[in-house]
Amino acid sequence: MLSDFRMFWRAVALLVLLDxxxxxxxxxxxxxxxxHLPFKLETGYIGVGDLDEVQLFYYFIASERSPKQDPLLLWLTGGPGCSAFSGLVYEIGPLSFNYANSSGNKPQFSLNPYSWTKVANIIFLDQPVGTGFSYAKNxxxxxxINDTLSASDTYIFLRKWLMAHPEFLANPLYITGDSYSGKIVPIVAKKISEGNEVGSxxxxxxxxxxxxxxxxxxNKDYxxxxxxxQLKTLISDELYKSTERNCKGKYVDADPNNTLCIKDLLQVxxxxxxxxxxxxxEPQCSTLSPKPKSTLKWDSSILIEDYEYFLSLPQPPPEPWCRNYNYLYSYIWANNKLVQKTLHVREGTIEKWIRCNKSLVYTEDVISVVDYHRYLIKKGYRALIYSGDQxxxxxxxxxxxxxxxxxxxIQYDWQPWFVDGQIAGYTRQYYEIPSSFTFTTVKGGGHTAPEYKPKECLAMISRWLAYFPL
Incomplete structure (x- = not known):
């Protein structure tokens, strides 16, 4: 009788979550x-928070190979505040803008032959609230909004999404992302692990x-x-040695009273x-507004896109080419009323779509997630960490x-990995029973490596998901 009672309330709880x-x-x-799109695209909202006041928008694209068997990836673009559409169309999704055939206010798409949907199902999530098409009711x-709350909302979103899509519960699940999401992903993964342990x-x-x-x-990142x-010869060996000596290896939040350090940092x-x-x-672009830089504190938001300048351009200037001109079309496309209607974006919920919303009132309340990595390794989860080496x-x-x-x-020490017979980067694999941890560079890649080296990154993720050596 007691068992039946518990089962009843568990069913009630699931129904509440599915509401x-x-x-x-x-x-x-x-x-x-x-x-017609040659792949399955689903968009929608899922409510999280008190009375579902936060409505998180997502794009789901089914694997182009075998949706029932291929892994399910939850993709979080960085920022904080960068839309999942950026990751979808500029990094790992099946669509990319056809720059040669696009003009003015009519962006055109072509298929991305190196989409990660060739080997995986992917949920692209606009998070935290205020990102992309995600919004709050009040x-x-x-x-x-902070790291902890963003991760919690993402975890609740994923639980609800999977209950609404039970056909993907058996698929291998990976939490993925880049840039600032390096903080959020391990926290979400830990929440999933803990939830599984208590039977959620x-x-x-x-x-x-x-x-x-x-x-x-x-501290380590910046x-x-x-x-x-110094390694890339952007500063001299002498300046590096002097800065290292005078700043004692601390270049973030340097002591303003340490005049020798400040002098060196100014030169840097x-x-x-x-x-x-x-x-x-690659060249630095005029479509970026430099954020006031300080020699005492460097943060992750060094450059902010001037989207008003973007939208004032009839088309990207022909010379010199800058990668950031590519982003112009995302603003034009995503702010088009027909596009928003097609995507079933709720009318009136956002004032303007911005690729990376830097106006969020966001608090970075987690300084380091290294301990989260330690936890996940001990629990036996696999990890792939990749870095564009430029x-x-x-x-x-x-x-x-x-x-x-x-x-x-170290299980396999530093060694090259190849695509089409050419070195695509270097990798090192660690083995810590019962998990494996892989670090790899992507040769020639920048921040968000798949944007710069899509073919190599598809080869990388395909091999790793299949448990093959890179």
């Missing part, structure tokens, strides 16, 4: 793409997580920019201020530093 704004819609055609929903419904088939150029530890600059800044930090080999926003130097701090056992 979500399931405005899920299958999209068969999109403005800018000719003909001002309170926007008033407190639904049980999730979590196998691991994937992170690209991830923000992980504020301090790494100076040694990275002078050498780096015109460098495109997202990809040091990225100075989150340099591979800092990523290697926090990985080294975990004192993992």
């Amino acid at each position: 979500v704004a399931l405005s899920a819609s299958i999209i068969e055609e999109l403005p800018g793409f000719h003909g 001002w309170k929903g926007y008033s407190v 419904e639904p049980m999730m088939n979590l196998k691991g997580y994937v992170l690209g150029n991830p923000g992980t530890d504020v 301090n790494a920019r100076v040694p990275f600059a 800044y002078g050498c780096l201020e015109k460098v495109n930090t997202a990809q040091i080999l 990225d100075m926003v989150i340099p591979y130097v800092g990523t290697q530093a926090w990985i080294k701090s975990m004192n993992l056992t």
Whole structure:
């Protein structure tokens, strides 16, 4: 009798969780793409928070190979505040803008032959609230946003999404993302692991997580920019040695009374201020508004897109080409009323779509997630960490530093991996029973490596998901 009573209330609890704004819609055609989409696209909202006051928008794209058997990936774009559409159309999704055939206010799409949906089902989530098309029903929903709450909302979203899509409960699940999501992904993965242990419904088939150029530890990530600059000959050996000596290796929040350190950092800044930090080999663009930089504190939001300038352009200037001109079409497309109607975006819920919303009132309340990585490794989850080796926003130097701090056992030491007979990067695999932890560089990649090296990154994720060596 007691058992039946518990089962009844568990069923009630599941029904309550499933009472979500399931405005899920299958999209068969999109403005800018000719003909029917050759893949399954679903968009929708799921409510989280008190009385579902926060409505998180998502794009779900089924695997183009075998939706029933291929892994399910939850993808979180960084920022915080960068739309999932950015990850979808500029990084790992099946669509990309056809720049040659696009003009003015008529962006055109082409198929991305290197989409990760070739090997996986992917949920692209606009998170936290205020990102992309996600919104709150009242001002309170926007008033407190931080790492902890963002991860909690994402976890609740995933639980509800899987209950509404039970056909994917058995698929191997991976939490994935890049840049600032390097903080959120491990927290979400830990919540899933803990929920499974206490029997939370639904049980999730979590196998691991994937992170690209991830923000992980504020001090290690940002301090790494100076040694990275020296390794890439952006500053001289003499300036690096002097800065290291006078600042004692601390370049973030340097002591303002340490005049020798400040003097060195000013010289470092002078050498780096015109460098495109997202990809040091590419030009810096006039479509970016430099955020006031301080030699005492460097944060992850070094450059902010001037979207008003973007929208004032009739078309990208022909010369010199800058990668950021590519982003113009996302603003034009996503703010089009027909597009929003096609995607079933709720009218009046957002004032303007912004690729990366820097107006969020967001608090970074988690300084380091290294302990979350330790927890997940001990629990037996797989991890793939990749870094574009030309990225100075989150340099591979800092990523290697926090990985080294975990004192993992090296299984396969530093070695190249190949695509089409050419070196695509270098990798090292760690083995810590019962899990495996892989770090790899993507040669020539910048911040958000798949944007720069899509073919190599598809090969990377395909091999890793299949448990093959890179």
